[in-house]
Amino acid sequence: MTVAPFLAGGFVGALVMAVALEGAAQARLTRLDLPLFLGTAFHRGRAQARASGYTLHVGLGIGFAAAYDVLGADGWGSGALVGIGHGALAVTVLLPVLVPVLHPRMALAGGGERALVEAPGMLLRGYGWWTAPVLVALHAAYGCLVGGFASLSS
Amino acid sequence: MTVLGALAGAFVGTLVLTSALRLASALRWTRIDIPFLLGTMFTANRTRAKWLGYVLHALAGLVFGLLYAGIFVALGRSGWLLGALLGVLHGLIAGTAIVGILFPLAHTRVGSASSGADRPALLEPPGFLMLNYGRMTPVVTVPAHVLYGTLVGGFASLL
Numbered sequence: 001m002t003v004a005p006f007l008a009g010g011f012v013g014a015l016v017m018a019v020a021l022e023g024a025a026q027a028r029l030t031r032l033d034l035p036l037f038l039g040t041a042f043h044r045g046r047a048q049a050r051a052s053g054y055t056l057h058v059g060l061g062i063g064f065a066a067a068y069d070v071l072g073a074d075g076w077g078s079g080a081l082v083g084i085g086h087g088a089l090a091v092t093v094l095l096p097v098l099v100p101v102l103h104p105r106m107a108l109a110g111g112g113e114r115a116l117v118e119a120p121g122m123l124l125r126g127y128g129w130w131t132a133p134v135l136v137a138l139h140a141a142y143g144c145l146v147g148g149f150a151s152l153s154s
Numbered sequence: 155m156t157v158l159g160a161l162a163g164a165f166v167g168t169l170v171l172t173s174a175l176r177l178a179s180a181l182r183w184t185r186i187d188i189p190f191l192l193g194t195m196f197t198a199n200r201t202r203a204k205w206l207g208y209v210l211h212a213l214a215g216l217v218f219g220l221l222y223a224g225i226f227v228a229l230g231r232s233g234w235l236l237g238a239l240l241g242v243l244h245g246l247i248a249g250t251a252i253v254g255i256l257f258p259l260a261h262t263r264v265g266s267a268s269s270g271a272d273r274p275a276l277l278e279p280p281g282f283l284m285l286n287y288g289r290m291t292p293v294v295t296v297p298a299h300v301l302y303g304t305l306v307g308g309f310a311s312l313l
Contacts, residue, residue, distance in 0.1 A: 008228035012243065019246045022254070026282050035255060047258040054255050153229045 001154050006069040007062050009079075009149030013142035014061020018054065020138050030131040032124065037095075040116040041103045049116075061142065068146045074154065079147015080140045087139025091132040096120045155232045155310050157223040163237075163309025164219020167302035168212050174301060178294040186280070186287040186295065188248070194277060195261045215302070218244065222306045237307015238300050245299030249283035249292055 024030050036046065039053025064086065073082040100106050100119055107115035124131040178184050190200075192214070193207025222240055226232035257264050257280070265279040283292040 004228040005230075008225045012225065012240070015243055015247055015251075019243070019250050022250045022282065050255050051259045054251060149229060152231065 001074065001150065003066055003069045005149045005153035006065045006074075006146055009146035010062040010065025010068075010142075011058065012149065013065070013145035014058045016145060017061065017138045017142050018057060020141070021134070024130075024134045024138075030128045030134050032120075032127040032131050032135075037099070037117050037120075040105045041099075044105070044116065046116075065146045068143065069150070073143065073147045074150040076144050076148040076151060079150070080144040082147070083140040083143020084136060086143060087136035090139060091124055091135050095135075096122060096124055155226055155230075156313050157220070157227070157310075159313030160223035160226060160232070160306050160310040161216060161219050162313060163306035164215050164222070164302075165212070166309065167219070167305035168215025170305060171215070171298045171302045172208065172211060174298040175294065178290075178298075184284075184288040184291040184294050186284050186291050188295075191253075191257075191261075191264065191277065191280070194263045198263060218302075219306050222303065223310065226307070226310055232307050232310040234304050234308040234311070237303040237305070237310070239303070240307070241300035241303020242296060244303055245292075245296035246283070248299060249280070249295060253280040253284055254282070 018034070021030075021032070021034055025033060033050070034057055035050040035053035037053065038056050039049030039051065040046075042052050043049040068079060068082055071082055073079045100108060103117075105114055105116040107118050118126050120126045120131075124135065172189060175184075175186065175188060179187060187204075187207075189207035189211040190204055191207065192210045193203030193205070194200075195210075196206060197203050222237065225240065226236070229236075264277040278286055280286055284295060285291060
C-alpha cells in the first residue's frame with residue numbers, strides 16, 4: 001500500500017474537521033476559530049489570516065496523515081484510535097503549549113498590546129469548556145477517515 | 155476509472171448544479187446565486203457579472219472535478235456513492251470556507267462578518283452555510299452539490 005490513500009484521507013479529513021469545527025462554533029460549543037488562531041501568526045489582517053490559517057490547517061492535515069501510515073493505522077477503527085491520541089496531543093501540547101511559543105500575536109502576559117487572539121490556556125479552556133472534547137472527537141473522525149481511506153484502497 | 159471521465163462528469167455536473175440553483179431561486183426557495191456572486195468579484199455590472207460568473211463557475215466545476223479525480227486515483231476506486239459523499243463535503247465547504255474565507259479575502263463587493271460600514275457593499279455577506287440568503291439555502295445547495303459529486307463519480311467509473 002502506498003501513502004497516497006492516507007494523504008487523500010488526510011485532505012478530506014482536514015476539510016471535514018474544518019467544516020465541523022465551524023459548525024461547533026455556530027452551535028456555540030466553542031469560540032475557537034482555528035484558521036484565525038493559526039493564521040494571525042503570519043498576518044495582522046483578519047481576511048488574510050483566516051485564508052492562510054485555513055491553508056495551513058489543511059496542509060497539516062495532509063502532513064499528519066503520513067504519520068498514520070508510519071503507525072500502520074490502515075483501518076477505520078485503528079485510524080480513530082490514533083485520532084484520539086492525535087486529538088489528546090493537540091489539546092494538551094500542540095495548541096496550548098507549542099503554538100503560544102511560536103505565535104507572535106497572542107494575548108500572553110506582556111504581549112497584550114499587539115495581541116489578536118486569546119491565549120488558549122490549559123486544555124484550551126480559554127475558548128470554552130467544550131473546546132477540548134470537540135477537538136478530540138473531530139480528530140477521531142479525522143483519523144477514522146484517514147484509516148478508512150487506506151482500508152478502501154487495499 | 156479515468157480522469158477524463160471525472161472531468162466530463164464535472165462539466166455535466168456543473169451544468170446540473172447551476173440549473174438546480176437557478177430553479178430553486180425561481181421557486182423562491184433561496185436568494186443565492188453562486189455564479190452571480192463569483193462574477194461580482196470582477197465586475198460591478200450586474201449583467202456582465204452573471205455571464206462572467208457562469209463561465210467562472212463552470213471552470214471552478216472542472217477544477218473541483220480534478221480534485222475529485224485526485225481522490226479517486228489515490229483510492230484506486232470511484233463510483234456514484236463515493237462521488238455523492240464527496241459532494242456532501244463539497245457543498246458544506248462551499249457554504250463555509252469558500253464564502254467565509256475566500257470571499258472576504260478576494261471579493262471587494264461583498265460584506266463579511268468583520269467588515270465595517272465604511273464602504274457600500276453591493277452584496278449581502280452569505281454567512282454560515284449561506285443562511286443569510288434564506289433558511290432553505292443549505293437545503294438546496296448541499297443536495298445540488300451531491301448531484302454534482304454523484305455525476306463526477308459516476309462518469310469517472312463509467313468512462
